[in-house]
Amino acid sequence: xxxxxxxxxxxxxxxxxxxxxxxxxxxxxxxxxxxxxxxxxxxxxxxxxxxxxxxxxxxxxxxxxxxxxxxxxxxxxxxxxxxxxxxxxxxxxxxxxxxxxxxxxxxxxxxxxxxxxxxxxxxxxxxxxxxxxxxxxxxxxxxxxxxxxxxxxxxxxxxxxxxxxxxxxxxxxxxxxxxxxxxxxxxxxxxxxxxxxxxxxxxxxxxxxxxxxxxxxxxxxxxxxxxxxxxxxxxxxxxxxxxxxxxxxxxxxxxxxxxxxxxxxxxxxxxxxxxxxxxxxxxxxxxxxxxxxxxxxxxxxxxxxxxxxxxxxxxxxxxxxxxxxxxxxxxxxxxxxxxxxxxxxxxxxxxxxxxxxxxxxxxxxxxxxxxxxxxxxxxxxxxxxxxxxxxxxxxxxxxxxxxxxxxxxxxxxxxxxxxxxxxxxxxxxxxxxxxxxx
Amino acid sequence: xxxxxxxxxxxxxxxxxxxxxxxxxxxxxxxxxxxxxxxxxxxxxxxxxxxxxxxxxxxxxxxxxxxxxxxxxxxxxxxxxxxxxxxxxxxxxxxxxxxxxxxxxxxxxxxxxxxxxxxxxxxxxxxxxxxxxxxxxxxxxxxxxxxxxxxxxxxxxxxxxxxxxxxxxxxxxxxxxxxxxxxxxxxxxxxxxxxxxxxxxxxxxxxxxxxxxxxxxxxxxxxxxxxxxxxxxxxxxxxxxxxxxxxxxxxxxxxxxxxxxxxxxxxxxxxxxxxxxxxxxxxxxxxxxxxxxxxxxxxxxxxxxxxxxxxxxxxxxxxxxxxxxxxxxxxxxxxxxxxxxxxxxxxxxxxxxxxxxxxxxxxxxxxxxxxxxxxxxxxxxxxxxxxxxxxxxxxxxxxxxxxxxxxxxxxxxxxxxxxxxxxxxxxxxxxxxxxxxx
Numbered sequence: 001x002x003x004x005x006x007x008x009x010x011x012x013x014x015x016x017x018x019x020x021x022x023x024x025x026x027x028x029x030x031x032x033x034x035x036x037x038x039x040x041x042x043x044x045x046x047x048x049x050x051x052x053x054x055x056x057x058x059x060x061x062x063x064x065x066x067x068x069x070x071x072x073x074x075x076x077x078x079x080x081x082x083x084x085x086x087x088x089x090x091x092x093x094x095x096x097x098x099x100x101x102x103x104x105x106x107x108x109x110x111x112x113x114x115x116x117x118x119x120x121x122x123x124x125x126x127x128x129x130x131x132x133x134x135x136x137x138x139x140x141x142x143x144x145x146x147x148x149x150x151x152x153x154x155x156x157x158x159x160x161x162x163x164x165x166x167x168x169x170x171x172x173x174x175x176x177x178x179x180x181x182x183x184x185x186x187x188x189x190x191x192x193x194x195x196x197x198x199x200x201x202x203x204x205x206x207x208x209x210x211x212x213x214x215x216x217x218x219x220x221x222x223x224x225x226x227x228x229x230x231x232x233x234x235x236x237x238x239x240x241x242x243x244x245x246x247x248x249x250x251x252x253x254x255x256x257x258x259x260x261x262x263x264x265x266x267x268x269x270x271x272x273x274x275x276x277x278x279x280x281x282x283x284x285x286x287x288x289x290x291x292x293x294x295x296x297x298x299x300x301x302x303x304x305x306x307x308x309x310x311x312x313x314x315x316x317x318x319x320x321x322x323x324x325x326x327x328x329x330x331x332x333x334x335x336x337x338x339x340x341x342x343x344x345x346x347x348x349x350x351x352x353x354x355x356x357x358x359x360x361x362x363x364x365x366x367x368x369x370x371x372x373x374x375x376x377x378x379x380x381x382x383x384x385x386x387x388x389x390x391x392x393x394x395x396x397x398x399x400x401x402x403x404x405x406x407x408x409x410x411x412x413x414x415x416x417x418x419x420x421x422x423x424x425x426x427x428x429x430x431x432x433x434x435x436x437x438x
Numbered sequence: 439x440x441x442x443x444x445x446x447x448x449x450x451x452x453x454x455x456x457x458x459x460x461x462x463x464x465x466x467x468x469x470x471x472x473x474x475x476x477x478x479x480x481x482x483x484x485x486x487x488x489x490x491x492x493x494x495x496x497x498x499x500x501x502x503x504x505x506x507x508x509x510x511x512x513x514x515x516x517x518x519x520x521x522x523x524x525x526x527x528x529x530x531x532x533x534x535x536x537x538x539x540x541x542x543x544x545x546x547x548x549x550x551x552x553x554x555x556x557x558x559x560x561x562x563x564x565x566x567x568x569x570x571x572x573x574x575x576x577x578x579x580x581x582x583x584x585x586x587x588x589x590x591x592x593x594x595x596x597x598x599x600x601x602x603x604x605x606x607x608x609x610x611x612x613x614x615x616x617x618x619x620x621x622x623x624x625x626x627x628x629x630x631x632x633x634x635x636x637x638x639x640x641x642x643x644x645x646x647x648x649x650x651x652x653x654x655x656x657x658x659x660x661x662x663x664x665x666x667x668x669x670x671x672x673x674x675x676x677x678x679x680x681x682x683x684x685x686x687x688x689x690x691x692x693x694x695x696x697x698x699x700x701x702x703x704x705x706x707x708x709x710x711x712x713x714x715x716x717x718x719x720x721x722x723x724x725x726x727x728x729x730x731x732x733x734x735x736x737x738x739x740x741x742x743x744x745x746x747x748x749x750x751x752x753x754x755x756x757x758x759x760x761x762x763x764x765x766x767x768x769x770x771x772x773x774x775x776x777x778x779x780x781x782x783x784x785x786x787x788x789x790x791x792x793x794x795x796x797x798x799x800x801x802x803x804x805x806x807x808x809x810x811x812x813x814x815x816x817x818x819x820x821x822x823x824x825x826x827x828x829x830x831x832x833x834x835x836x837x838x839x840x841x842x843x844x845x846x847x848x849x850x851x852x853x854x855x856x857x858x859x860x861x862x863x864x865x866x867x868x869x870x871x872x873x874x875x876x
Contacts, residue, residue, distance in 0.1 A: 028535050058507065058536035059547060065503035066546065069496065097466050098496035104689070104717070104740060107545010108504065109497060152716040155693040155725070251542070255593040278590040279542070280745040282720060283752055287593070302542060307718040314721055 002043035002079045007071050007116065009064045010036040012414070013057060013424040014355060014387055015433055023196035025222030025252040030056035032355040032387060035063030035112070036419060039119045041079050049123030050413040051115040053108075054326045054354045060424065066112030069099065074116065083124040087147040090117055090332040094149070106304035110329055117330030118360065122410035131405040132331070133180075133363040137173060137370030141166035144371070148336045149306075156310045162339045169374045176370045184401035185365055186376060187383040188216030188246065190353055192235070195220040199234055206238045213400035216244035216271065216380055222252035225261055232268040241269070248274035251302070255284045259291035272296040272320060279303050285317035298322050301351035305329065306336045313344040320349045320378075325360035331410075338368045348373070352382035358395040359388070359411035362402045390418040440481035440517045445509050445554065447502045448474040450852070451495060451862040452793060452825055453871055461634035463660030463690040468494035470793040470825060473501030473550070474857060477557045479517050487561030488851040489553040491546075492764045492792045498862065504550030507537065512554065521562040525585040528555055528770040532587070544742035548767055555768030556798065560848035569843040570769070571618075571801040575611060575808030579604035582809070586774045587744075594748045600777045607812045614808045622839035623803055624814060625821040626654035626684065628791055630673070633658040637672055644676045651838035654682035654709065654818055660690030663699060670706040679707070686712035689740070693722045697729035710734040710758060717741050723755035736760050739789035743767065744774045751782040758787045758816075763798035769848075776806045786811070790820035796833040797826070797849035800840045828856040 017029035033056060039049035053063040073093060074082070082089045093113045094105060102109040125132040136144070145162045189212075192205035202219075209217050219235055221228040228247075235245055247270045253261060258276035273295055277284045279302035289297040300322030303309055312318045321341040323334050341348045348368050350361035358381070365381050373379075381402055388394035392413045396403040405411050421427050425434065455467035471494060477487035491501040511531060512520070520527045531551045532543060540547040563570040574582070583600050627650075630643035640657075647655050657673055659666040666685075673683055685708045691699060696714035711733055715722045717740035727735040738760030741747055750756045759779040761772050779786045786806050788799035796819070803819050811817075819840055826832035830851045834841040843849050859865045863872065 026535060026538070030536065030539075056536050056539045058510075058534065059504070059540045062500065062504045062507050062540060062547065062550075066497070066500045069500050072496075096496065097464060098468065098494050100464070101468075101494045102497045102500060102546050102549075106718070106742065108540050108547055109500065109545060111540075112500075152692060152719060152722070155722065254590060278745045280544070280743065281590060281749065283749050284590070284593065304544065305718065307716045311719065311721050 002041045004039060004074050004077050004079055004082075005042050006040045006075060007067060008038040008040060009067050010419045011060050011064050011424045012036050012419055012422045013060060013430070014422055015429065016386065017057070023194045024220040024248065024250040025195060026250040027056060033057050033060040033424070034355055034414070035060050035067055035115065036414065037067050037115050037119050039074070039116070039123055043079065045127070047123060047126045049119035049121070049126070050410070051117070051119030051122060052326065052356060052412065053111040053115045054357060062108055063112055066108045067115055069109070070112060070116050083120060083127070086117070086120060086124065086332060089120060090147070090329060091149060093117065094329055105307070105329065110305065111327055114326055114328060114330040117332060118325065118410060118412060121331045122412050126409040129408045131363065131407060132410045133366035133370065133405065134177065136363070136367040137177060141170065144335060147332045148339065149332070152307050153310055153336065153340070156314055157340055157343050161343060165339060165342050166371060169371055172374055173370050176374065180366055180369065180404040181406070184403045185362065185369065186380045187214065187397050187400055187402050188218060188244070188380040189214045189383045189385070190218040191383075191385045192217055193219035193248070195223055199231065202231060203234055203238045206235050210239050210243055213398070215400060216246060218246040218248055218274070218382070220250065221247045221265065222249035222261070225264060228265060229268070232265055232270065236268045244271040246270065246272045246274060246298070249276050251275045251278055253277050255287050258288045262292040262295055266295060270295050272298040274298040274322070275301065280308070282308065282311040282315050282317055285312060286315040289317055289319070296320065298349065300324065301353075302327065306333050306340065309337045309340055313340055313346060319346065321346050322349055322351045323361070323364060324351045325357055325364060331364070334364050338364065338372050342372050347377070347379045349380050350382060353384050355387045356391065356412060356414070358383055359391055362395060362405060363410060366404060390414050440479045442477060442512050442515050442517055443480050444478045444513060445505060446476040446478060447505050448857045449498050449502050449862045450474050450857055450860045451498060451868070452860055453867065454824065455495070461632045462658040462686065462688040463633060464688040465494060471495050471498040471862070472793055472852070473498050473505055473553065474852065475505050475553050475557050477512070477554070477561055481517065483565070485561060485564045487557035487559070487564070488848070489555070489557030489560060490764065490794060490850065491549040491553045492795060500546055501550055504546045505553055507547070508550060508554050521558060521565070524555070524558060524562065524770065527558060528585070528767060529587060531555065532767055543745070543767065548743065549765055552764055552766060552768040555770060556763065556848060556850060559769045560850050564847040567846045569801065569845060570848045571804035571808065571843070572615065574769075574773070574801070574805040575615060579608065582773060585770045586777065587770070590745050591748055591774065591778070594752055595778055595781050599781060603777060603780050604809060607809055610812055611808050614812065618804055618807065618842040619844070622841045623800065623807065624818045625652065625835050625838055625840050626656060626682070626818040627652045627821045627823070628656040629821075629823045630655055631657035633661055637669065640669060641672055641676045644673050648677050648681055651836070653838060654684060656684040656686055656712070656820070658688065659685045659703065660687035660699070663702060666703060667706070670703055670708065674706045682709040684708065684710045684712060684736070687714050689713050689716055691715050693725050696726045700730040700733055704733060708733050710736040712736040712760070713739065718746070720746065720749040720753050720755055723750060724753040727755055727757070734758065736787065738762065740765065744771050744778065747775045747778055751778055751784060757784065759784050760787055760789045761799070761802060762789045763795055763802060769802070772802050776802065776810050780810050785815070785817045787818050788820060791822050793825045794829060794850060794852070796821055797829055797831070800833060800843060801848060804842060828852050
C-alpha cells in the first residue's frame with residue numbers, strides 16, 4: 001500500500017514569444033507554458049506521475065491554483081485504488097459538487113483536473129512498465145468503457161454501442177501494436193506556417209518539411225486575406241500539388257467571413273480549414289462546413305468537453321476530430337471522444353501545437369489505432385518542432401511519422417532542470433530576461 | 439484624472455451548507471461564496487467599484503487567483519478612459535491573447551473578467567449618481583451597441599439590427615422608468631423548493647410565498663422521480679392551479695431522461711423545466727423542448743457566453759433566457775444577450791440563486807424593460823431570500839415584485855464587516871466553525 005504524498009506544482013514558462021514561434025491570428029505572442037504537476041507517492045519505487053495544463057503564458061498561475069484546489073481530494077489517499085479504478089477517480093474529481101460550479105466541465109478547473117488525471121495515468125503506465133498507448137490498447141472493452149462518463153452522451157453513444165465498437169476492433173489489436181512499433185504513425189507539421197514568419201522562412205521550412213518526409217503541412221491564416229493568398233500561393237508553389245496544406249484561422253472569423261475567406265483561398269487547394277470560428281459554435285461550424293465544401297473542416301483544440309464534440313458530430317459540423325490532451329478531462333474524456341469519433345466515422349487528428357502536447361497525443365492516436373478505429377486512413381498527428389528537448393522521453397518524428405513510444409508512461413515528464421530553469425518568474429532563464437538580458 | 443490603485447480581493451464564503459439552503463440535484467451542499475473584488479482609485483471621492491464571481495465554495499480561491507491575474511491590466515491605469523469606453527475596456531480584458539487561452543471566454547477566467555467589469559460598472563454608476571439600470575437605460579442606442587462585442591454574433595444579430603431594436607424602444611423609455619420606480623418588476627421565488635427541505639417546510643414556504651404575493655414559485659427536481667411527483671403534487675395542492683410552478687433539474691439528465699421525467703411530472707402542470715441537461719448541449723435542449731411541450735424550457739445560468747445563447751435561440755431550444763450576472767463577461771456581454779433575446783422574441787428571466795445575484799440581475803432586467811424589450815410580459819426575476827443582509831443596498835422584494843433600486847451603483851457592494859467575518863478561512867465565522875463550533 002502506498003499513499004499520495006504531494007501534488008508538486010511548478011509554473012513553467014518558455015519565452016517562445018521572443019521568436020514568434022506559435023504566432024497566429026489570435027495568439028500574437030505566446031509564451032508556451034505549463035501549469036505542471038507531479039504526483040508523488042511514498043511507494044519508494046522512484047516513480048511519480050507527471051501532467052500539466054498547457055497555456056500560452058499569462059494566467060498560467062491561475063491553472064496552478066486550480067491544480068492546488070485538487071490537493072485535498074488526493075493527498076493522503078491510497079494510490080492503488082485510485083489507479084486501479086481511474087473511472088471512479090475521474091468521476092470523483094469532475095463531480096465534486098462545489099468545484100463543478102467553476103465550469104461545469106470547462107475552462108481552467110477542467111484543465112486542472114485533466115492535468116492531475118493525466119499525471120495519474122502517467123504513474124499507472126510507469127508502474128505497469130508500459131507506454132500509455134500500449135497500456136490502454138491492452139485493456140478489455142469492459143475496462144475501457146468503465147473509464148468513460150456517459151452522462152450527456154447517451155443520445156449519441158451508449159455504453160453498449162461503445163462496447164460494440166471496442167469488441168469489433170479486438171481481433172487485430174496485437175497485429176496493430178506490432179505495426180506501430182515497426183513503422184509508427186503519420187504526422188503533419190505546423191512548423192513552417194506560423195503567422196509571424198517571413199515568406200522566406202515559410203518557403204524554406206516548407207521545403208525542409210517535404211524533404212523530411214511530411215505529406216501534410218499547415219499554415220496559419222486569418223489576419224489579412226491578401227497576405228494569406230500570397231503565403232498560400234507561395235506554399236503551394238513550394239511543395240507542389242501532392243502535399244496537403246491545411247489552413248488554420250484560430251477562431252478568427254464570423255460565419256460568413258469564414259466561408260468567404262476560405263473560398264477565396266480555395267484556388268490554392270487547402271485541405272482543411274481549422275478553427276474557422278468560435279469553438280463553442282456548433283451550428284456555425286455546420287454552416288461553414290456546408291459553405292466551404294470541398295474544403296474540409298477541422299476543430300477541437302479548444303472544444304471544452306465531450307458534449308461539444310458530441311454536438312459537432314451530430315450536426316455534421318466537422319470532418320476531423322482534433323482532440324487535445326490537456327484541455328478536456330484528461331485521458332478518460334479523450335477515450336469518450338475517440339469513441340464518439342468512431343461512432344460517427346470521423347478521423348481523429350489531434351492538436352499538438354504547444355509544449356508537450358505532441359508527447360501526449362501520440363499515445364491517444366496510437367490507442368485509437370490499436371483498440372478503437374483500427375485505422376490510420378486520413379489520420380495524422382500534428383507535429384511542431386519546439387521544446388521537445390525539455391522532456392525526458394521526447395517525441396521521435398522521422399520521415400514524417402511518429403515513432404511509437406516505448407518508454408513506460410505518458411511521455412509527459414519534463415527534465416527537472418527544465419522545470420527549474422524555466423520556472424516563472426524566478427528560474428534562471430526568466431531572471432535573465434527580466435534583468436534586461438533580452 | 440484618477441488612477442486605479444488596487445484590485446482588492448477577498449475570498450468570502452457563507453456556510454449555507456449547514457442549513458441545506460441551495461441544495462439541488464447536482465449541488466448537494468453549497469457554501470454560497472464570492473471571489474470578491476474592490477476596485478480602488480486615488481480619486482479621493484470615497485467611491486470604489488465592487489464585483490464578484492459567485493461560486494458555491496471549494497475553488498473560490500481559484501477565482502480569486504484569476505481576478506489577481508487581471509491586476510497588471512488595470513492597476514495604475516487612468517480611471518476615466520476605462521469607464522468612459524467600457525466597450526474597449528471589456529474588449530481589452532477578454533481579448534488578452536494569452537489569458538484567452540484559459541477559456542476562451544468561459545470558465546474561471548471569464549468569470550473573473552466578469553467580476554472586474556461589473557466592479558467597473560458599479561464604479562461608473564456610483565460616479566454618475568445613478569443605479570446601473572437607469573444609467574444603462576439612458577445611454578443612446580449607439581453608446582449601447584458600442585459596449586457589445588459582435589464577434590461570433592453577426593449570423594444572428596448585427597450591429598445594425600441591434601441599433602434598430604434599441605431605437606424602436608427609445609420613445610417609451612422615460613415612461614417605463616417611472617413605471618419601474620412606481621411599481622417595480624415581477625419576481626418569482628425559489629425559496630420553498632430546495633431539494634434538502636422537508637415536505638412540511640416546502641408546504642409552509644410555498645404557502646408563505648403565495649401570501650407574500652408571488653405568482654410563481656420553483657421546485658428543484660431530478661434526484662428521485664417518485665419524490666418529485668410527491669413534492670410537486672404537494673406544491674400544486676398547496677398553491678392551487680393559478681400559481682405557476684417552475685421545476686429545475688440543475689443539469690441532472692440525459693436527453694431521453696429529461697423528456698420522460700418532465701412528462702411524468704406534466705399532470706402537476708409545471709410551467710417550465712429549467713436546466714434539464716448539460717448547459718453546453720444546444721441540440722439536446724432543442725430536442726427536449728420538442729419532447730416536453732407544452733411544458734416550456736428555460737436555461738442559461740451556466741451558459742458560458744453569448745455564443746451559447748445565440749445557438750440556444752437559433753435552434754429554438756429555449757423559451758426563457760436565464761442570464762446570470764456573474765458568469766458571462768459582465769454587463770457588456772449581458773447587454774449582448776438581452777439584445778439576442780429581443781431579436782428572437784424570447785423573455786429574459788434572470789437566474790439569481792446564490793449570493794448577491796438578485797442584487798445585480800434586477801438592474802439587467804430593468805434595463806431590458808426600459809431600453810430593449812420594453813415589456814414585462816412573461817418576464818420574472820428569480821428571488822431567493824438568502825444573505826441579502828450582507829449587502830449595503832439589498833434587494834427589496836415585496837408583494838412579489840422587485841422594487842427598482844434607487845441607490846447609485848450596481849447594488850453589488852457587501853458590508854465591510856461581512857467581508858471580514860466571512861473571509862475564508864480566517865474570518866471569525868470560519869474560525870469558529872473550524873474550531874468545532876459546528
